[in-house]
Amino acid sequence: MSKAPITAKGAEKLREQLHQMKSVERPKIIEAIAEARAHGDLSENAEYHAAKEQQSFLEGRIKELEMHLADAQVIDVTSVNANGKVVFGATVDLLHLENDTEVTYQIVGEMEADIDNGLISISSPIARALIGKNEGDVTSVQAPGGEVEYEILEVRYE
Template identity: 70%
Template sequence: MASTPMTLRGAEKLREELHQLKSVERPQVIQAIAEAREHGDLKENAEYHAAREQQGFIEGRIADIESKLGNAQIIDVTKLNANGKVVFGATVDLVEVESGDEVTYQIVGEDEADIKAGRVSVGSPIARALIGKEIDDVAVVQAPGGEREYEIVEIRYE
């Protein structure tokens, strides 16, 4: 399996979630299963079945996070020598040419993307249009409503 790019912040968030799952949620669900078993007949024991289902979700998420971290190529954006170009992990301030609207996006890995927080996936049309560009360049993005042009105002590596 090919490695997947991930920002340092994205990897840290996954590690925090993994720690929470392993040190807090997993022990809680094991305790809940033990308590539910004490109530006797497991066939009609809703608490037992709910706890077992929760345990399945927790174990699945732990495996998912461990896999993602294992396949991640973690990139510390602050240590990149990008020579003023838009690269993975960069934060880019843009102005839409037609409307004059200003937007800011950080280019992140697929699992980190959150458009409401201004984080776009490296595979998204906007990120693909921006990669390799410099300040004052215009990026043409194929949007659902047609082409949109964005002028790059600033590039930060933070």
């Protein structure tokens, strides 16, 4: 099984999330279950069933994060210098050639992708179109609304 790439920053964020779940959220749910159990008859105890459902969801999420961290290949983007070439972890400034707008994306692993914060998955169509290209290159991306062309303005490794 191949290791999934993740940036060092992304791995740290997942570790913090895992720590929060284990040290804060898990004890809260355990306390809620104990409190609901003290109310008596569990067959008709909505609070108990809701807390057990929350516990099940949380434990599943904890296992998922642990699995992803165990299978991750952590890449320190700051130590990468591909001389202006777009590689995993690179932050890329792009110019949308049709409407003359600029966008910035960082190419990251699946688990840390967050389009609202400019983090796009390595497997996304735009990342696949950018990988291997250099500053100044023009690339086209097949988007749901048709083909979109971008010019690569700058590539940073931060």
